[in-house]
Amino acid sequence: MEPIIRVEQLRKQYKSGKRPAVDGISFEVGRGEFFAFLGPNGAGKTTTISILTTTLSKTEGTVMIAGYDVEKEAAKVRRNVGIIFQNPSLDLDLTAEENIRLHVSIYGVYAYRPFYSMMPKEYKQRIEELAAIVGIHDNLFKKVKGFSGGMKRKLEIMRSLMHKPQILFLDEPTQGLDASARQSLWAYLQKIRKEENITIFLTTHYLEEAEEADRVCMITHGKVAVLGTPEEIKHKLLGDKSMLIDAGDRKALRAELEALQVSFTEEEQCFRVRFQDKTPQSLVARLHTPLSRMEVHQQTLEEAYLSLVQQSQNDESRKGAV
Amino acid sequence: MLMTKAQKESNAVVAIAAREITKGIKNPVLMIVSIVFPIIFIGIFGGSLSQNMAGNLGYNYLQFMMIGMIVNSVFTGLITGMSSLIEERNQNLTQELYVSPISRYSIILGKMIGSSFTSIVGLLGILIVALLMQIPLGGMHIVWLFLITPLFCLIGGSLGIFFIGFVQDSKTADIGSMLLVMPQMFLSGAMIPIQHSTGILGFLAHIMPMTYCIDLARAVFYSGTPVYSQVVLYHPVTDLLVMAGFFLVFTVVGTWMFTRSERNR
Numbered sequence: 283m284e285p286i287i288r289v290e291q292l293r294k295q296y297k298s299g300k301r302p303a304v305d306g307i308s309f310e311v312g313r314g315e316f317f318a319f320l321g322p323n324g325a326g327k328t329t330t331i332s333i334l335t336t337t338l339s340k341t342e343g344t345v346m347i348a349g350y351d352v353e354k355e356a357a358k359v360r361r362n363v364g365i366i367f368q369n370p371s372l373d374l375d376l377t378a379e380e381n382i383r384l385h386v387s388i389y390g391v392y393a394y395r396p397f398y399s400m401m402p403k404e405y406k407q408r409i410e411e412l413a414a415i416v417g418i419h420d421n422l423f424k425k426v427k428g429f430s431g432g433m434k435r436k437l438e439i440m441r442s443l444m445h446k447p448q449i450l451f452l453d454e455p456t457q458g459l460d461a462s463a464r465q466s467l468w469a470y471l472q473k474i475r476k477e478e479n480i481t482i483f484l485t486t487h488y489l490e491e492a493e494e495a496d497r498v499c500m501i502t503h504g505k506v507a508v509l510g511t512p513e514e515i516k517h518k519l520l521g522d523k524s525m526l527i528d529a530g531d532r533k534a535l536r537a538e539l540e541a542l543q544v545s546f547t548e549e550e551q552c553f554r555v556r557f558q559d560k561t562p563q564s565l566v567a568r569l570h571t572p573l574s575r576m577e578v579h580q581q582t583l584e585e586a587y588l589s590l591v592q593q594s595q596n597d598e599s600r601k602g603a604v
Numbered sequence: 605m606l607m608t609k610a611q612k613e614s615n616a617v618v619a620i621a622a623r624e625i626t627k628g629i630k631n632p633v634l635m636i637v638s639i640v641f642p643i644i645f646i647g648i649f650g651g652s653l654s655q656n657m658a659g660n661l662g663y664n665y666l667q668f669m670m671i672g673m674i675v676n677s678v679f680t681g682l683i684t685g686m687s688s689l690i691e692e693r694n695q696n697l698t699q700e701l702y703v704s705p706i707s708r709y710s711i712i713l714g715k716m717i718g719s720s721f722t723s724i725v726g727l728l729g730i731l732i733v734a735l736l737m738q739i740p741l742g743g744m745h746i747v748w749l750f751l752i753t754p755l756f757c758l759i760g761g762s763l764g765i766f767f768i769g770f771v772q773d774s775k776t777a778d779i780g781s782m783l784l785v786m787p788q789m790f791l792s793g794a795m796i797p798i799q800h801s802t803g804i805l806g807f808l809a810h811i812m813p814m815t816y817c818i819d820l821a822r823a824v825f826y827s828g829t830p831v832y833s834q835v836v837l838y839h840p841v842t843d844l845l846v847m848a849g850f851f852l853v854f855t856v857v858g859t860w861m862f863t864r865s866e867r868n869r
Contacts, residue, residue: 380626
């Protein structure tokens, strides 16, 4: 099946930059996939997303979105994507409905009418339906200026869905939102993703938001560092999973672990035992020594990310030293 | 109903223009400025000049100035309106427009039409001040003049586009638009007659687009009156040709530069 996003050897050299902001990256995203694009500040995430959404020219490479070339067929690309920018791009002096009416008019979905009452029935139905889902129904005709950060984000998502895009680009969509607003926003995003089979391309600094992604791409210094499922990435960057165990009879536990030939290290108050299965269930089942402590250490993308950033900094200092 | 490409573009132009108009209507500052500005310039500045220096001109100086201020007001409104694209870009308000599937020309045209509407509505302030100061409005002549104000909007808007094609940040845009407006206000004959301007001031007056707009405005307003030759510099056709030249160059170069600066960073 043709991927919905195809990036090949993409390179961007800013006029003022000493080295490329994006340096020959390649990846593909499938239809309906939830793809997280991560990296530290200055890694090239926003540059990449700007090129993918046609707001910035590339220096080299090929970028195809929904089958269209971003340079030669920019208008067709734009018609097929919805974008939630890093900073809200709403007109604060207009009402929520006026912002949406402007959007559907510039996307050619409905003919512009100066008043809501004059807009077609289908428009009113769609707007009422989406407003009810995102929970801004009561504020639809109020100025955006008075909206909270969460409401603005919800309005932006609602707006971006009005023209039924195939791909939704989310550039740090939950920046500045509190935990509850983030949670409800993600619940909504997952819902519409399933219902409308939308591809989600996410950049975020909240790594836990990327845990649910189908695949994750991490970039550093404009290059792809790792690409794979969250599990693959964690394994690649953090190695085997581990658990902490201890027993009243430590000597017996140590002997048992040695006999089972599992990889472990003895720490101050416990043993750190590494395992490769999804859970330590089978390993624990083979232990007979009564355990006094057992903690399974859940690896997170955040740890993998920090490890990558550390590696990248070490590489940079080595280069600097040479 | 499916729209053709041309219908989509025109729909977008209308929507963007309507956005400007809606914002203008909702903004009380605009209405206040449209009254205060003529009071300061026509009422205070013009009134003082008229009483102390305009005795031997041979025509009604306040009426002469009112025509200049009408064109100047439209020009200023359009230049600042177009310059706001820079501020909106920096505040991320226009990102939504730039990722939409419409031509950059449609964005600029919509913005220009919207700013024109608010500028023309703002002219009501000048008329109110003129009525209060008992400045003769010239009967049908003022109506003719109002009918051609969209032409001045086009030239002012194109100059604004040309300007934003070379400016990247809102601070420069703010200062730059003032530098663009102020010299034209003083040198193009809006307030001070330029029939006898020579040297560098004469040269500057003749390269300013607003000079030709004001001259055309006065040609229309004073047509058939005895003072025509005293207040009009060129034949109206000459004014129109020069204005068309400015419009074409400014619009094409400005839009190209602006859209280029958006993507080619």
